[in-house]
């Protein structure tokens with residue numbers, strides 16, 4: 001694809017005027033962007049025209065829906081650590097971005113969205129495809145801005161990238177009127193290094209480090225819960241050193257998964273609604289709760305009035321607005337956890353909390369007996385989701401990027417998937433966006449082209465963005481797509497069974513021939529429904545170096561346990 | 577028992593179109609009523625000031641402030657109790673000019689309330705009164721019998737007794753960069 005001919009971006013722009021549209025491309029290149037996702041339309045055509053000229057330097061992936069463009073940009077950001085970029089036209093193009101933007105906002109994913117807008121003289125006239133995307137996106141963006149003059153493009157774009165990636169990352173939307181894309185001006189670009197009203201990373205208070213270290217050294221039953229902050233802060237090594245030196249058992253939130261290898265002896269599992277038994281129960285028994293880069297989401301805490309009331313709480317946090325939002329911190333440690341964990345390391349004692357860790361093992365024994373054994377070594381005929389994940393573990397050796405959608409398969413995958421490397425779990429956590437996984441997998445693979453990427457999706461969520469099979473085919477992105485088909489909107493059905501006396505209102509799915517659909521997009525595709533065929537099918541899929549679709553038919557009415565019913569305490573976690 | 581109190585939220589921000597929307601979205605998302613709202617330039621060039629009045633528990637105000645400060649274009653946000661601020665509201669009253677000449681009593685009402693007459697035309701005259709809510713309210717009640725053609729009251733504006741230190745914040749930024 002890349003040719004030896006001169007890059008267009010090498011042509012000097014000094015002394016000549018360039019269009020706003022060209023400026024947008026040059027800004028992207030200056031920010032190191034070489035891949036964007038999007039969908040064209042009237043109000044953004046000048047920029048697409050420039051994309052055509054710059055196609056050797058900036059790859060544009062045409063998704064099949066603008067929502068897909070945002071999720072792909074998110075997937076890209078999550079595996080590459082870079083800012084994802086999505087582009088769309090005005091009106092419906094822009095509104096189709098909103099779900100992905102909201103998802104990126106709540107999961108702190110760095111993303112820049114660029115939308116075209118009607119010409120500035122038409123603003124407010126209800127012109128064709130005019131929509132107030134600034135107004136619509138305000139509550140779900142970290143920052144947004146409308147550009148009506150070409151000359152504003154460089155400084156606003158520079159700000160956009162700086163804001164998206166700094167501090168607690170998030171999505172930014174830039175809306176550019178069509179006349180600003182056409183207008184010409186003298187271009188120059190300067191990266192943004194600071195904004196006077198914005199302090200992305202709070203300064204570490206040295207006393208907070210000393211206090212936290214003291215509490216850690218004195219604790220008898222300390223417990224760590226870490227979240228995505230460890231990954232976003234590139235603090236995996238500092239975190240691991242901290243865990244190992246302190247000898248403290250550590251559990252993850254769903255977005256923190258993969259920051260510490262699953263097999264690490266101090267990794268005790270997942271907290272939250274479908275988390276592990278021990279971590280949830282012992283949250284209400286620890287004497288010190290050390291929260292690192294996590295935000296005490298209600299799916300993690302359950303009822304706040306009965307959450308860790310006995311424990312002193314240390315909160316390592318970069319976003320001041322998270323402090324005391326849900327759980328009062330006795331010792332807040334504000335700052336980037338990469339720095340604060342590094343700073344605290346020399347102050348903490350080498351310890352081994354063997355007796356306390358045994359408690360987690362005891363709970364794990366019960367969970368294995370009551371839940372895990374049934375999931376992984378079923379005696380019934382039907383395949384379980386757990387078995388499917390174990391087969392994926394086996395053939396990827398736990399070294400794949402696993403992308404999940406939302407529902408039972410997501411919880412089962414996150415419970416059983418094995419990880420040896422960080423930035424390997426891509427899922428829609430905070431928003432719980434069905435339809436996330438297929439497009440996110442495209443971005444995840446492009447963000448980490450050397451890695452195996454396996455998307456595990458429910459039959460419901462798969463059909464929300466199934467059209468992205470077209471993108472996969474066109475770009476030949478070698479993602480492995482696994483649909484765990486239970487012919488139900490499984491997670492909702494589970495709630496109906498447990499809390500609505502099995503009234504299965506609109507959760508049964510009459511599904512199409514998924515293999516035929518995949519084949520319609522010229523993808524290799526297979527279906528398995530028997531235990532004896534599972535391993536071979538997964539092995540074949542993983543061995544393929546092309547995109548591959550595998551439908552695994554699983555038990556229809558299986559439930560995910562353990563489970564903390566909504567509003568209940570973490571200690572009321574149910575095993576059946 | 578949780579007690580609602582009146583709090584004055586002061587926000588210093590960059591003058592950016594769209595920030596208004598962003599700020600009000602924070603209240604909307606949490607279903608919090610805004611009692612009054614005003615915006616104006618501040619003592620610092622190119623820095624704007626919002627004054628927002630809410631009736632809330634202190635816990636919730638603290639969290640609001642955190643969310644407001646989180647916005648990129650917000651330089652700093654504070655909250656204060658009534659005791660910590662000096663605050664006033666302005667009200668304008670439009671009354672038929674006939675009353676001024678025919679009803680002698682109205683002149684006493686105006687004098688006693690320390691209100692000012694801003695304009696007099698053959699048809700109407702306009703009274704301005706700046707003060708506490710109770711004062712403008714009392715004047716409204718007293719003028720009502722004379723036929724109020726229009727009444728309007730501004731949002732509360734306030735300054736704090738303590739220092740705000742916005743210039744210091746901005747200077748630190750300059751030094752760091």
Ligand SMILES: Cc1ncc(C[n+]2csc(CCOP(=O)(O)OP(=O)(O)O)c2C)c(N)n1
Pocket residue numbers: 405406407408409410432433434435457458459460461462484486488489490491492
């Ligand atoms: C866009 C969207 N709509 C609705 C929901 C509510 N919801 C959560 S899980 C779920 C069922 C998912 O079913 P499926 O994709 O088949 O996965 P399963 O639970 O069976 O693994 C639904 C409808 C959602 N999370 N997202």
